[in-house]
Amino acid sequence: MLEGADATDVLTADDPLYEELYDVRKEAESVGNSVEVAAIMPAVHAMRAQGPVIKGRLRELLGLPLHERHARAAGRPHWTVLSYDACEAAFRNPAIFSNSVQGHDNPADEKAMGILEMDPPMHRAYRRTIQPKFNMPEALGWWREHTIDTIIERLIARMAKGERADLNLDYCARIPVYTITTAIGLDGDEALRFRHAYLNSTSSSRSVTMEQRISNARIVESTVLGLIERRRAEPQDDLVSFLLGMKLQMPGEAPRALTDREILAHVKLVMVAGGGTSWRQMGIALFALLTHRDQLDAVRQDRALVDDAIEESLRWNPTAPYFYRMVMQDTEFYGHHIPEGAVLELGLGPANRDPARWERPDEYDLFRPKLTNMAFGLGTHRCLGMNVARVEINRGINALLDHFPALRLDPDAPAPFMTGGLEQQGVSGLPVLLG
Numbered sequence: 001m002l003e004g005a006d007a008t009d010v011l012t013a014d015d016p017l018y019e020e021l022y023d024v025r026k027e028a029e030s031v032g033n034s035v036e037v038a039a040i041m042p043a044v045h046a047m048r049a050q051g052p053v054i055k056g057r058l059r060e061l062l063g064l065p066l067h068e069r070h071a072r073a074a075g076r077p078h079w080t081v082l083s084y085d086a087c088e089a090a091f092r093n094p095a096i097f098s099n100s101v102q103g104h105d106n107p108a109d110e111k112a113m114g115i116l117e118m119d120p121p122m123h124r125a126y127r128r129t130i131q132p133k134f135n136m137p138e139a140l141g142w143w144r145e146h147t148i149d150t151i152i153e154r155l156i157a158r159m160a161k162g163e164r165a166d167l168n169l170d171y172c173a174r175i176p177v178y179t180i181t182t183a184i185g186l187d188g189d190e191a192l193r194f195r196h197a198y199l200n201s202t203s204s205s206r207s208v209t210m211e212q213r214i215s216n217a218r219i220v221e222s223t224v225l226g227l228i229e230r231r232r233a234e235p236q237d238d239l240v241s242f243l244l245g246m247k248l249q250m251p252g253e254a255p256r257a258l259t260d261r262e263i264l265a266h267v268k269l270v271m272v273a274g275g276g277t278s279w280r281q282m283g284i285a286l287f288a289l290l291t292h293r294d295q296l297d298a299v300r301q302d303r304a305l306v307d308d309a310i311e312e313s314l315r316w317n318p319t320a321p322y323f324y325r326m327v328m329q330d331t332e333f334y335g336h337h338i339p340e341g342a343v344l345e346l347g348l349g350p351a352n353r354d355p356a357r358w359e360r361p362d363e364y365d366l367f368r369p370k371l372t373n374m375a376f377g378l379g380t381h382r383c384l385g386m387n388v389a390r391v392e393i394n395r396g397i398n399a400l401l402d403h404f405p406a407l408r409l410d411p412d413a414p415a416p417f418m419t420g421g422l423e424q425q426g427v428s429g430l431p432v433l434l435g
């Protein structure tokens with residue numbers, strides 16, 4: 001951790017929870033899906049060359065121990081999709097390839113994760129109640145001014161007191177958790193505890209007991225429901241107040257306000273989808289630059305390249321490389337007859353390294369021709385928070401380059417590497433010298 005830490009500021013203090021919550025490898029181990037990310041890529045390329053769609057689960061095909069991401073997928077036949085075109089075809093056909101594999105297609109379900117699990121037309125109606133707060137002008141305006149620049153400034157000031165830092169823990173981890181929590185309307189100082197309670201309230205962590213899950217779920221719910229009540233009485237400039245003002249328009253029904261549970265589902269999804277992803281992706285983007293010094297130098301000299309560096313990091317190593325779809329009716333797909341009830345494993349990571357779309361796909365090269373990549377998904381469920389993520393990472397990298405012109409990896413610390421699980425990947429750490 002950082003030298004000369006400031007213990008008086010909760011947001012920037014050396015809280016041991018950062019190390020507990022922001023270790024990519026431990027995170028993968030705790031959900032039972034850790035894998036050596038770089039080591040599987042040659043096998044993935046070989047499989048794709050045999051046909052972009054393959055019967056079986058990727059873990060089976062790679063000879064890895066099974067890990068059940070979604071209980072609803074258990075016992076069903078699986079197909080693995082590894083090319084860009086085939087993943088795109090599946091993403092863009094939600095009528096046949098549904099996201100209901102996540103498990104809760106009824107929004108009234110206590111555990112429902114909101115729009116991520118819905119299909120059209122319900123998905124469209126609910127997404128429209130939250131989308132306006134996530135468009136690019138809002139990301140560059142409200143999100144940046146309201147939250148992102150504030151936390152970046154404080155973190156830079158804290159790091160500037162020392163000569164070394166671990167950018168993973170001291171920087172990348174702290175920006176998204178503060179951004180999301182304060183955007184929702186909670187106090188920034190509550191960010192870490194709230195995320196801890198949230199992560200320990202879900203069924204994916206193996207290290208918590210059922211009782212701990214229930215009590216953490218109560219903390220999350222009472223925190224958000226209490227906030228909704230306060231904002232209903234006195235609206236503020238935050239996401240919960242915004243959602244209280246939005247109307248849900250289901251086809252053929254009269255517009256109505258969102259219920260408290262619908263707002264809770266939106267908030268929980270934004271917390272989980274936005275809290276971990278930007279942290280890991282910012283680390284991956286910095287890892288790419290710090291290990292490709294010529295490209296880092298080019299970005300230093302021409303800041304217009306920061307966006308290209310981020311997009312290439314998303315292509316090269318998207319933090320969330322696999323997503324799943326439930327097959328809703330018998331279908332022919334890339335030479336396979338796939339029955340209703342089967343599950344597709346969509347390899348966004350492998351699609352982003354498809355040699356039919358990118359030359360030298362395993363290399364990080366921010367100068368390559370600009371083509372859409374799949375890190376944020378495509379079609380109906382394309383990431384709601386992608387503009388916010390891009391602004392967080394862009395502002396984060398620019399601020400580091402502004403304040404630490406000699407920023408480089410610490411040669412005396414262990415060299416960082418990509419790690420994690422099939423479903424979430426990131427860097428082992430980012431030890432740097434600042435001056």
Ligand code: HEM
Pocket residue numbers: 099115116117127180269270273274275277278281318319320323324374375376377378380381382383384385386388389
């Ligand atoms: C670099 C960071 C991020 C990556 C790589 C990423 C990736 C993705 C992907 C691949 C999906 C599509 C899932 C699917 O099709 O099943 C998705 C959906 C979503 N993401 Fe992100 N995400 C990131 C950051 C964020 C942030 C910062 C937020 C919120 C502030 C967010 C909120 C969401 C939400 C709400 C959805 C569901 C959208 C829907 O179902 O319509 N994400 N994300």
